[in-house]
Amino acid sequence: MNLTAIFLIIFSQVCLVAGQIWLKHAMNQTHHETVKRSTFILNFGLGISAMTLWFLLWLGLMRHFDLSYLYPFEGLSPLLMAAGASIFLKEKMTWRLWGGILLISIGLALVSAS
C-alpha cells in the first residue's frame, strides 16, 4: 500500500465525517421557527455531495484492495466523527463516550478483519 492509497483511504473517511456533519447542521436548522431555506439547502447539498464522494472513493478503493485489508480502516470513522463533532458542532465529549468509541473502533476492525 503506497502513500497515495493511504491518503485516499483517510480522505474517504474524512468525506464521510464531513458529510454527516453537514447533514447534522442542516437538520439542526429545522428546529428554528424560521428555517433559513438557503442555509438548509446548502448544508444538505454539501452533506449529500460529501457522502457521494465518500461512496465513490470507497468503491474505487475496493477495486484495488482486498476487502479484508481495506475494511478495518472503517474503524477510524467513529474516532474521526467524535473529533469532528467535538470541533465543528461543539458537542460535549466525555471519558465514557471516548471509551465506547474506542471499543466500537476495535470491534469494527476485528469484525472487518475476520
Place this chain on the structure above:
Amino acid sequence: MSAATTFPKLPWWLNPYLHIVLAALQVTASEVCLKLGADQTAYVFHNPLLDSLGIASLGTWWVWGGILFYLGSFVSWLHVLRYIPLNIAFNLVNIEHVFIPLASAFFLHEYISPLRCAGIALVLLGVWVIAKPLVNVEEKL
C-alpha cells in the same frame, strides 16, 4: 451527554432512539436484499462493464427492495439527526455491525468466525457503554 435528551416530548413512534434501531434494522434488511439480488444476477451478463457497475442486479426485485430499505433508513437517520448529537447517534447506529453478521448467518447461512464473534461482542459493549447513561436519564424523566 445531557444534550441528548433535550428533545421535546414526541409520540413513541417518533422517538429518535427507536429510529436509530429502525435505521440499523433497515440497513441490515437492505444489505441482505442486495446480497440476495446480486447472487441471483451474478451470471446474467458476461459484459465486464455491466458486471462491474452492478447494473444487471437491477433486474431483480430483491435489489429494488434493498434500495427501498436503504431510503427508509436514510429518512430515519435524518429524523435522528434532528434530535440527537452526532457523536452519540453515529456510534449507537454502529449496532448495525452486529445486526448484519447475525442476519448474514440467519438468512444467508454464512459462517461467523470466532474472531468476528469477538468483534461483535466489542461493538455491543461499546454501544452499551455509550447508551447506558442515556437510558438512565430517560428512566428518570
